[in-house]
Amino acid sequence: MTTANAERKPGHPHRVVVVGGGFGGLLAVRGLRRAPVEVTLVDRNNYHLFQPLLYQVATGALAPGEIASPLRGILKRQDNARVVLAAVSEIDVERRRVLLDRSANEDQDIELEYDTLVVAAGASHAYFGHDEWQPLAPGMKTIEDAIEIRGRILTAFEAAELESDPERRQAWLTFVVVGAGPTGVEMAGQIAEIANDTLPRDFANVDPRSARILLIEAADRVLTSFPERLSARAFRSIERLGVTPVLDRSVVDLDDHSVTIQATDGERDERSGGEPSGRDTISAHTIIWAAGVRASGLAAALGEATGAAVDRAGRVSVGPDLTLPGHPELFAIGDMVEVHDADGRPQHLPGVAPTAMQEGRYVAKVIAGRLDGAEPEPFRYVDKGNVATIGRLKAVMDIKGVRLSGTIAWLGYLFIHLFYLIGLENRVLVFIRWIVSFVTRGRGSRLITGRRAEVGDRTPT
Numbered sequence: 001m002t003t004a005n006a007e008r009k010p011g012h013p014h015r016v017v018v019v020g021g022g023f024g025g026l027l028a029v030r031g032l033r034r035a036p037v038e039v040t041l042v043d044r045n046n047y048h049l050f051q052p053l054l055y056q057v058a059t060g061a062l063a064p065g066e067i068a069s070p071l072r073g074i075l076k077r078q079d080n081a082r083v084v085l086a087a088v089s090e091i092d093v094e095r096r097r098v099l100l101d102r103s104a105n106e107d108q109d110i111e112l113e114y115d116t117l118v119v120a121a122g123a124s125h126a127y128f129g130h131d132e133w134q135p136l137a138p139g140m141k142t143i144e145d146a147i148e149i150r151g152r153i154l155t156a157f158e159a160a161e162l163e164s165d166p167e168r169r170q171a172w173l174t175f176v177v178v179g180a181g182p183t184g185v186e187m188a189g190q191i192a193e194i195a196n197d198t199l200p201r202d203f204a205n206v207d208p209r210s211a212r213i214l215l216i217e218a219a220d221r222v223l224t225s226f227p228e229r230l231s232a233r234a235f236r237s238i239e240r241l242g243v244t245p246v247l248d249r250s251v252v253d254l255d256d257h258s259v260t261i262q263a264t265d266g267e268r269d270e271r272s273g274g275e276p277s278g279r280d281t282i283s284a285h286t287i288i289w290a291a292g293v294r295a296s297g298l299a300a301a302l303g304e305a306t307g308a309a310v311d312r313a314g315r316v317s318v319g320p321d322l323t324l325p326g327h328p329e330l331f332a333i334g335d336m337v338e339v340h341d342a343d344g345r346p347q348h349l350p351g352v353a354p355t356a357m358q359e360g361r362y363v364a365k366v367i368a369g370r371l372d373g374a375e376p377e378p379f380r381y382v383d384k385g386n387v388a389t390i391g392r393l394k395a396v397m398d399i400k401g402v403r404l405s406g407t408i409a410w411l412g413y414l415f416i417h418l419f420y421l422i423g424l425e426n427r428v429l430v431f432i433r434w435i436v437s438f439v440t441r442g443r444g445s446r447l448i449t450g451r452r453a454e455v456g457d458r459t460p461t
Contacts, residue, residue: 016032016037016117017040017098018040019120019298020122021043022051024120025360028331028364029075031361032080035364039078039082042084042098045085050417055140055183057150058153058288060445061443063444066426067421087100091117091119091298093324116331117330120332120333121334122334125291136254138288139289140187140290150448152285153175157172161203161205171284173210174212174213175213176216177214177215178259179289179292181291182223182386186388188243189391192211195208195213213242213244215246216251216261217246222235223396225386231396258284259282294314295315296335314336318331318333319342321366321378331363347381349381350383353420358381383400385398385399387413393407395410
């Protein structure tokens with residue numbers, strides 16, 4: 001067994017291991033920059049990914065490197081922090097060590113000892129018991145996912161260009177987005193803009209504007225986390241873009257060329273203006289999953305090791321100080337946890353970046369405070385509002401009771417995302433890219449690359 005920690009000496013700093021370089025983990029590391037600790041950040045990727053803009057990579061508006069920053073570059077001036085490129089295979093809570101796998105040097109037998117552990121391993125998409133749907137309807141959590149989706153969208157237009165049969169051509173030009181939360185609405189809106197604004201002059205035999213974009217949602221409205229008034233405005237805006245919201249419908253089956261949906265109440269009605277209702281099968285080659293999340297497998301492992309409860313979404317329960325029961329040295333934060341108050345009641349915090357960021361900062365303060373003998377106050381989430389973009393000059397925003405839509409909300413969306421994007425260079429590049437795209441209605445990253453499915457063969461490579 002290789003120990004990745006340096007030999008411990010008398011007076012050696014308190015050892016903090018942080019698992020996950022997302023919003024929560026990175027903010028925890030940066031929050032400890034002035035503390036008398038030795039921080040080790042472990043991630044399977046060598047970069048921090050700004051997930052809120054991942055859909056723009058999937059639709060060719062941005063390049064992957066414009067929304068991702070190398071972790072070593074971010075932390076290069078933090079003398080008490082180092083980065084380890086590896087995956088976590090096991091957490092031994094009794095012996096306080098983290099076992100690593102898939103390390104950069106291919107050593108399968110590495111361990112990290114810790115005095116305090118922060119686990120911020122995030123979440124992936126949930127397919128509600130149908131994991132076999134994942135290769136057919138990819139979600140969007142990683143750069144690889146976004147590149148795959150981008151390839152499928154662009155390949156669909158290429159295939160339609162060559163297709164002489166009208167029905168088969170329409171199947172290639174039908175795009176189904178499952179889930180009408182912010183990610184689903186943003187994704188559907190971007191596909192509509194590609195079809196209507198970016199590609200019309202690119203093809204000789206097919207009109208991309210004839211594309212059909214369906215947004216499937218099991219609830220009775222889009223953007224259910226927003227007030228009903230803003231949800232209704234978003235519904236109207238996305239319809240004007242050419243997207244057809246199909247509400248009160250759940251996906252019950254799908255394959256490589258179709259998706260079957262059914263009314264959530266099991267009955268057939270005539271709503272949705274003639275669009276699919278009751279139980280219907282829609283011919284479509286491009287299906288994108290934006291419905292539901294499931295916590296990292298490390299959450300269940302922590303629950304088993306500590307006796308903490310794990311909910312149906314795989315999230316492990318943590319206390320008001322974000323620690324696991326009986327283990328004050330073990331913190332878990334972000335999408336993989338459900339926070340409980342002092343009375344044991346779940347707080348139902350939103351699974352968004354600001355939540356993880358606030359938890360990361362809080363954990364850093366608690367760790368630093370403990371070294372000075374301070375008792376931590378319970379974590380309190382500050383709701384900074386919600387914002388979602390729909391398309392060009394179209395967005396909705398709900399911030400501390402101020403509810404906006406249209407151009408003002410769209411500008412607010414751009415400003416907020418530029419503000420939180422990591423790295424000055426990335427902010428400048430994204431800002432320039434947005435200006436060029438706005439003026440030209442073009443997209444500079446329309447490349448079919450990566451592990452896309454080949455035309456006529458939907459088996460992932």
